[in-house]
Amino acid sequence: MKLLKPSWVNHNGKPIFSVDIHPDGTKFATGGQGEDSGKVVIWNMAPVLREEDERNENIPKLLCQMDNHLACVNCVRWSNNGLYLASGGDDKLVMVWKRAAFIGPSTVFGSSSKLANVEQWRCVMILRNHTGDVMDVAWSPHDVWLASCSVDNTIVIWNARKFPEIVMTLKGHTGLVKGLTWDPVGKYIASQADDRSLKVWRTMDWQLETNITKPFSECGGTTHVLRLSWSPDGQYLVSAHAMNNSGPTAQIIERDGWKTNMDFVGHRKAVTVVKFNPKIFKKKQKNGSTPKPSCPYCCCAVGSKDRSLSVWLTSLKRPLVVIHDLFDKSIMDITWTLNGLGLLVCSMDGTVAFLDFSQDELGDPLNEEEKNAIHQNIYGKSLAITMESQLSSTIIENPEMLKYQQERQGNQNPNEAQGIGPENQTPKLTNVLNGESLEDIRKNLLKKQVETRTADGRRRITPLCIAQLDTADFLPALFNSVPILPGSSASTQLTPQISSDSSTANSLGLRPSHDPTTTSPNKTAEDNKDSGTAAVNSIGMKSNLLLTSASKIEPMKALDSRFTERSKAMPGVTSVPLTIGITPLDRVKDSSSVKEPKGKDETSSDSEDKIMVKSIAKRKGEMEGAEVVEKRKKGRPRKDAKTMPFPQTPVEPSRLTTPIAVLKLPTPSIQKSFSTQVSTDGVTYLEVENEVSVVSGSRLSQLKWSREGREWDVLLPSRIIIAAGSSNVVAVACEDRTLSVFTACGRRLIPSIILPVPMSALHCSGHFVMALTASAMLSVWDVQKQTALVKNESLNPILSGTDATVSQSFLTQQGVAVVSLSNGKTYCFNSSLETWNLIADKQDSLVQCTDFRNCVSAQDALGSMGPLALTQGRNLSAGRLASRLSSTPHHLQQGMTLAFLEKQLSSALILLSASEYRHWLLIYARFLVNEGEMSKLFLFNRSEWGLELLTSKNNEKSTIKVVCMIPGYTFHIF
């Protein structure tokens, strides 16, 4: 490891609060305090990376500085596609910056330093909504949203494709919100605040998924920031400042059940920032040794108020490196280079440090396809689209893909000149005005300029416009468009952008073009496209292989081993005192020898389940070992860590394969205690404590209900497996196969219902209770009317013939049971037809090809929320995007869109989701009008719950005269 403190990166001694490396790795931004304002500075990365570049005076260090923020800048973040920079500051503003490539270097007029801004970054959008200092900003995967959090206790989700539209304001924190992180899969966003809580919000409906308070109960609100981070595989969320036995820690939160059993221990003061390395690593293959599958692991950097930095590999028991006294004041932010080997850290003391690791130290970073294979394996979808078959209908909307290509191109031509000089920068201004040079203009400016007198006799000069700012640069139009997609055929609107970008990048030497003489933008685009396809092809071929090897990945394993180390972590940190440049080779060797036998197991083509069982056994062994150590260490680990059963295979059903014939659904394991949140109000909780008291040999279990101070509890004779509740009822399933239902006040509604088999899933909504048993039978009861809506209906029709299993199930407010399968299909059971109906299919090609974007207005967003959106939500937006780039003939696309919209309508209808029906009806109506689709006309009548659709089959245009009115939207068809 090499360590460097580039002294030239500073804000004239003022604090630096944030640092972020550009996705292309050529530059980085810092944010902090300026002279009398906030300051954002963009720096050149090359002088940090290479000493010769640092000494070369022709290579600029500072690329641009912006002092537009009125007060201190707390956070700077590049968008994933690298086109934008977002900054948030004490002036309550979020600014979005974009590079203006058409203007050459210029100095700040009148500034004492004659340093030129080599690049011109201008603020294209100011986002005003927060009423307090903005502490953190974060771009969502794919740059769909930008989130900002503030000391006004809120989080604002901005529509990054349509700034300054606000998608949602997340309220619920009762203290200053100081950190944000998106789930790399895009399903959640997590926030940490001074109110001693960490909240995870769903992106599907922007409701609270979970509220984690336990690890933070001892925390004082003393840190400036609480930058938490999500691991690149999405499995772990690591918080900033948490406490365990009055020692500061970084809490590890498992995605699976939001369990908080592990933490990073060792810092002496509060943890301010955690940042996961964007890469997933695997053990470095040594030359000569036979390649064997090894466990991929993640890498995480932790910075603290104690001014020290620790870097952890989840495969190691101790931190890889701890660096003390790196700064004079608290660490404020950390950013990794995209290749995962470099790390920039900034501090309140106004300096930054750069750490450079070698692959020997961190391991071999998985390439993008391997990483995607892991995602594919865990979540059933990949973040990038890598399958060849998907290409025709889907766009590559993943910037990772782009970066990967850039890297590839960079590797092909690594010897390209690295120098940036002002002389080979950006186009000059002289060509702006009809071929007249700026000099000519200036000579005659006084004569040429138009001067008039106003009515009150004052002079008025019309200035000569010498450079029109291209509107795309200034209007949010570009935000609406897709990120740069070199592989997509229809990105023509962006092509000039790409070419100009790449031409400037050429001079940076990081993205050498294929043909230096290329001048036509089209050609560049084509080249990109070709290479894009080529890259994807190779991925497509490899992906199968990768999937099999990835299937053996146990993300748990990595952290498991560290679990044993937890108790040792403290001495570990202290025993690695002030070491800079340790090589953990020995340790790597150790762990490799430990894992060897297991590697053989895996290669012996056993079934996946079997391996998992084995590894669990192994884990348990480790667990016990861990406990022994822990006990000796005066119970440093959290209390519940020991009693909490370790995650067992069936916890996440989606990862299991259900045998087709038996139709057995997984049942949750019995836990000593657990709590769930009731409905979406965020204040009602159910707490279960099993075996709470022993009365004359029999064990009782307690169910406790609480809402804002009010609470009740009941005792049950058997251990509780699942508890669920709504605002009206609470239901619990016990080990003895009974189901008890209580009112929201705690009164038992009906005597225990006896179930034939154990319960797999239980849901409540309104007065409805839904039960899914282990034998894959579904029942829904209306406990108020005491009737059965669905009676022991088998899931056989939807499960048979597939190897899919139930991944999600829920009950709508109207008592419709919805079951999602791991193959992406979602069904609901219609009790009047007594049929299973397919309401969402993620593989549905219709979804990919529809285009009704121009029929959706901003205020529609609310109406689109509901059970239907819950099952298919994100997929829809992806489809919308895809459609814009698809080369499908218009009439075909129109037909697909119509078919899709009608499908949505009927699905909303069968789900009895009035708001969604209304939403889709509006879109359908607008689409018909926009497309002039006369064959399908419709009239609306108010019916008992909204609107009713009537379709006319009349095709004779001349005779049709219909007026359609929908509240808020009136249109006429003649």
Next chain:
Amino acid sequence: MAEVQVLNVAVLDNPSPFGNPFQFEVTFECMEDLPEDLEWKIIYVGSAESEEYDQTLDSVLVGPIPAGRHMFVFQADAPNTGLIPESDAVGVTVVLITCTYRGQEFIRIGYYVNNEYTDTELRENPPLKPDYGQLQRNILASNPRVTRFHINWEGCAEKMEDSENVDPAPNAMLSPSCTPGKAPPLGLVPDNSMNCL
């Protein structure tokens, strides 16, 4: 943040005889289309001792301004010699260029000006009564002093209550007595403060 950034001011016809008009070529950039005109002023400081002798040489409206980079030449007549104290005619003084939007000043550019006789004879034995015909004006173009103020670009100047928050310095440089007929804009000078905070 500022919608209008002054990128450069070039001093034309410099040095020049004292009686020549001032010419400044201003290049500025605007983020968005500006609904209202900018008002530019050239103020000549007659005496360093007192702002009483400041004279506004001219004020000009500049517009319309679409988003983009623009330039114009601001020409204003030489100062009225009758208003300059005789003892201050020769030597170093200051010329100010200010720009206001909706009555709020957001930038103030100051240049040192050196007035001296070209004739060595006169330079060594300057006449008691300045001979303006022989004076040469030399603006130190290379060293502008730029002060920027945060203003509210969205709305109009805020109420007068804000006046006590104002840095007195900008006011001190602009005296109402020297700006006949320009009272209203000056009345709004207090709003030049950082009122968008």
